[in-house]
Every structure is written in C-alpha cells, then in structure tokens.
Amino acid sequence: MDRRTPVDDRTGRRIVPETARRADRPPTRYGSRPTMKDVAARAGVGLKTVSRVVNGEPGVTPDTERRVQEAIEALGFRRNDSARVLRKGRTASIGLILEDLADPFYGPLSRAVEEVARAHGALLINGSSAEDPEREQELALALCARRVDGLVVIPAGDDHRYLEPEIKAGVATVFVDRPAGHIDADVVLSDNFGGARDGVAHLIAHGHRRIGFIGDMPRIHTAAERLRGYRAAMEDAGIPVEDSWMSLGATDPERVRRAAEAMLSGPAPVTAVFSANNRVTVTVIRVLAEQPRRIALVGFDDIELADLLQPGVTVVAQDAAALGRTAAERLFRRLDGALVAPERIELPTRLITRGSGELPPAG
C-alpha cells in the first residue's frame, strides 16, 4: 500500500483532500434555484410561455422558443417536479417494499420492477421491511404520503387493512411473492406448493423415504405452502411423516445447522433433505459436506455456482425477475384504468437437476 498518505488507524481508511476548487468557477450562492419566473424575466416573456417550452407544448414561435432555451441554459434551470406533481396529481413514481435489498433473490426482482417502471417513464422508490410488519406499514404509508402512483409490496405482515384507504384513493397496489392479508388486491405468486411437492416427489422417485424438511418461520406464507407441498408429496407416496423430520424457524445459519444435524443423527436418520429457501440451502450444503455419507438434497430457489459444487445442487427454481415484471406490468395496467377485479396470478417453478437430488439413499 502507498504509505505516503495519512491512514486512519482505526478504520484503515486513507484520506486525501481533493484538489482545490477551480478558480474560474463563478461565485454562485448555494441552495438557490432559478424558477420559471426567473427564466421568463430573463427571456422577456411570460411565465406560461416558459412552461410551454419546457413541456414541449405547441403554440410557441421558433424565435421565442430559442430565447427561452437560451435563458434556461444560462440560468441552469431545472423544472421543480414537486410543484408539478402538486398541480397534476400524478408523480410518475412507484414504490417497492421488499424484505431485504441485499438478498440475492430480490435483486433480479427489483431490477425487473425498475425496468417496467422505466418503460412507463416512472421512477422507483424502494425500501426494506426487514421482515418487520410495523416497518412495512410505516414504509408503505410514507410512500403513499409521497403520493406514489402505485405500490409493489412483498408483505412482511399478514394484515393489510391499513392500505384500504390508500387503494380506494387510487394507489394501484400489487402484492408479490406472498398474498395480502384481509384485503382484496392483486397478488403475484410462485407455485410454492406445487414446486415443493415436485421437488420432494423427485427425491421419492430416487428411492428416498426418510426425507427431512427445513424451512422458514411458518407464519410466512411461502414457508407454509412449501411445507404443505412436502406433506402432499409424502402422502401421495404413502409415506407417513415423522415430526422429527420437519423443522421450521428462523433461517440464520446456527439454527439451520442444528436442525440439519439433528435430522442426520439418531437411530434412523434421514437420507435426503428438502431445504425450503436459498438461505437455508446454503447452510445445509455446508452441513452435508461434513457428513460421512452422501445425503441427497433438493433446494427451493436457485443459487449461483450451484452447478460447480460437488455434487451440483438440484433445485426448484422460481423466476424472480418474472415475478417482479408481472407485478409491475399489472400495476401499470391498473393505472391505465384497464383492470377492475383483483386477481391472483401464479407462476410455475422449474426443477433443475444437477446431481444432489439424484443421489440414492445412503446405507
């Protein structure tokens, strides 16, 4: 490292002052902004004429338009959209509330929502609820106070009656990944039940009967649905499920590790595990790698590099981008006034076999 510049001991940061401000910079007062009135005065025209030019409205002589453009350029004018919003009623922005921006599952989802918003000329405001219903509500209402045109919500809570006045007032609202609670609204979901059932059936088809299930907290809809899928697959195959094979709770590595190790020990350990989301899967992979026997694994949600592990990880993949895209498109169609009755849309999942789900039961 370059040792000539001072380094903050505690943080290790290196701090270098930037070059001094260039001398030719005009002495402008900070914090002031030219308005259309200023532009009008400078161009020697009326206020409304400036508005016409800025918005590309017809009815302005080329000569006048040029004068106005010059004044705008000279003053560095930029229209104040807050005032515009106040006047027009629409903000051309939508809100997205998800659980955690840093979770790799939500990256593609929010990117997809953003793309659709961009195509409709809208900006995206987003916030993370951190799986806290109160924070979800706080965020949603703050966005409504900003008068976003619409809201895409990945619910943390299970009661969304607080949004009723907003929806009535015209905020187009679509729920994604999990259904809304106690209100009628558009919902876009993955086929959590079917996906989990297919994944577990896949393990059964490869000879497993003692299959473990490790999932998220049961109050979360997706977790409950995936458990239901597991139970359905086992029942379809006529396999009675033992309580010790199922573990639901927080997805932190410590708990998941304990749960997995419990299922894998004792007199009749499981020979396969179904892990019900990406965070759980990552920890389960670590635990299985330490086992003397090869344990089969199918995970819900795809994972980067899953194909490079030994063995490759078989997963039930959901299409996060499609979830986001579908929800956002529906939101804008509603804004265009096309839709009336709320609908529930379910997207299919896809089983991707890579090896871990095809392992035979270990003696």
Place this chain on the structure above:
Amino acid sequence: MDRRTPVDDRTGRRIVPETARRADRPPTRYGSRPTMKDVAARAGVGLKTVSRVVNGEPGVTPDTERRVQEAIEALGFRRNDSARVLRKGRTASIGLILEDLADPFYGPLSRAVEEVARAHGALLINGSSAEDPEREQELALALCARRVDGLVVIPAGDDHRYLEPEIKAGVATVFVDRPAGHIDADVVLSDNFGGARDGVAHLIAHGHRRIGFIGDMPRIHTAAERLRGYRAAMEDAGIPVEDSWMSLGATDPERVRRAAEAMLSGPAPVTAVFSANNRVTVTVIRVLAEQPRRIALVGFDDIELADLLQPGVTVVAQDAAALGRTAAERLFRRLDGALVAPERIELPTRLITRGSGELPPAG
C-alpha cells in the same frame, strides 16, 4: 400441480379471480383525497390547527387535538408530502444510481445506503444505469428535478460536469466505487490498486511467475486500477509481463472463457490467473474446472459459496456495505452543513485465502 384451475398455455400462469369485494364497504369515489381543509371543516377548526396536530406542534388544547384526530381518522386523511416539499424545500429523500440492482455486489451496498437514509428519516429512490453514461445522466437529472436532497452515484460515465449546477444548487453528491470525472466531489473507493497488487503478490509468493490477468473494460476506473496493481506486483518481483497474459474487455461469459482458454494453451501457458471482478471469477472457475492441471486462482470480490468449491476460492474482498455506508454518511454530514472541501476516501481490501490461491505452479 392443481389441474382444476385454468392455466394460460403460453406462460404457464394460473389465474384465479379473487373473491368479490365485501358488501359492507362504503361506496367511496376513487381518486379523491381529503385535504387538511376537509379535516378542518369536519372538526370545526381552522386549517392551521390541523397542520399543528398533524405535525405535532405545540399550542393545541387536548380537546381540540382529539376532535382533529377523530376527523383525520374518519376521513382517512394522509398529508400530501408533495405540497409539504414544495413549501419546505427539503424532500427527505436521496437518490442512488448504480449499475445493476441485480448484481450481487450492489445488493449490500444499496442496503447499507438505505439503512443510513432511514436513520436520517429519508427515503431512497434508486435506478440502474446499465453501465450507460447517457442513462446515468438522464437518471441523475430526473432525480434532481424531484429535488432529492442528495445523490449517491456509482458512475457509468467519466464526465460529470452536467452535475455542477445541481451541486451548486445544494444537492449533496457523493460518488462511490469509481471517481467522478471533471468535477470536484466526494469520492469513496476501495483500494483497487493495492488489493490487486496484494492478490497477485500472493500468487507470486506461492511460486508463480506466469500469471494471467482477466479484467473488465479498461475505460472503467476499477478495471484500470486493478490492472495497474497487477503490473506493479509483477514489476516488484522483477517478472516481465507478456501481452498474451493480459485480457481486458466485456465480462460476458463467452469472452472471458475465450480469454482464459487462450492463456492456458500454447507452449508456455500461465500457471495462475488473477480475475479482476466477481463476474469474471465465476466464469474462470468454470474454465479452470475443465483443465487437466490445477491452475491457481485469486479473484477480486468475494463470492457466495466460494468456500465450498474444490478448492475454495481465494479472493481479494471489498466491503460493499462499508462503501455504501461511508458514502451515505458523508452525504448526510454534508447535508447537515458540516463539510466543505470534497474528499477522496479509500477503504482497504482484505485477502481471504481458501485454497485456490495457494496451489503451487503445475508442471
């Protein structure tokens, strides 16, 4: 899958109408919103008194406050922040422009920015530039028109003079991950040069002399700095670098694969590779897995599951969350009026050894 509900053949979506709206719902006109005036009328008080209650200002009798609260409740009133912003000048929101929300590197970064914003009572508006300078500018100016209080920018372009009027007008602006072009502004960077140099020196220390470098397009600052670090390490060790060992360009899998395969073939192939970002690393791992000999690898940026591969992937990790946090904190300190001169802050990187970087040169 449940076969009783209709399925759209093309998309595989299942569509179910939600239950009919509840009958007890009052017939409200959509799109209308009560204002403070309405609340005042209903409560039988003046407009300003409502404002006082809504903002928790003193000088209102408990009895009056109760009456106002009841009216707010009854009408479902929610303050219109657009009008508030217009009046007050501050929006309590900041903008974040990054390259791609879906890139796992930017998830923790934007999450960190959001956390800091939240602590300051501000919302986060964000957009992706898709590495397109024009789109970056378009987004930045749109956010300025919304009168965001500040801007965190991961630059796609290399000329940011277009932001000068905005910064002068008081938009607190901080650049992250890459420096700003042609303007003085706060910058928060990782030590790309030092990190790359350390990573390459690590390979040299394990006996390698023929070391390849695969990086991003050289116009991107981080890519250039990491290449500089590679060259410095090689020079420090007195190893002359051959042109065929270096490859810079787009990070799509096809190009990276061709580049890696080229370095690994021929009469004197490289025995180790330094991959200069997360996307490159993922592809290089795939290519190396197909090679008959064990090739050493050090990558810039950490990768999930890197520890579970065979061998584990040695990386130079940067702290994305710290980048975002530092930038956002600086932005808010500037908003508080504490800062004057722009600074350049550099965060250290960390070498994490997991096996792939410690392999000896293969015969």
Place this chain on the structure above:
DNA sequence: TAGAGCCTGGACAACGTTGTCAGGCGCGCG
C-alpha cells in the same frame, strides 16, 4: 376591578408549476 401577558386559534400569503381564458396582432376574404 382593570390592565398586562400568555395561550389558543385562524386568516392570509407563499412555495413553483399548470390549466383556463382572454387579449392582441396579422392576415385573408367579402
């Protein structure tokens, strides 16, 4: 009991933009 001071409440303007409407000018037609 009267005056001073405090506390509560409300009228009014202003924030910067856009929609409405009317005025002025030039040109074509009768």
Place this chain on the structure above:
DNA sequence: CGCGCGCCTGACAACGTTGTCCAGGCTCTA
C-alpha cells in the same frame, strides 16, 4: 377597406401545505 378568424402570448387562479402574524379570551396580579 373593414370585419372576422386563427395563432401567439400572458394574466390569473389553483394545487395542499406551512410560516407569519394578529385577534380574542383567559388568567394572574396590582
């Protein structure tokens, strides 16, 4: 030559909120 029509242009109000300022009523004290 005069009238009417159409095209530009600008004055004005309104969007919903907050800051300023003043009025009225109350209490407390001399």
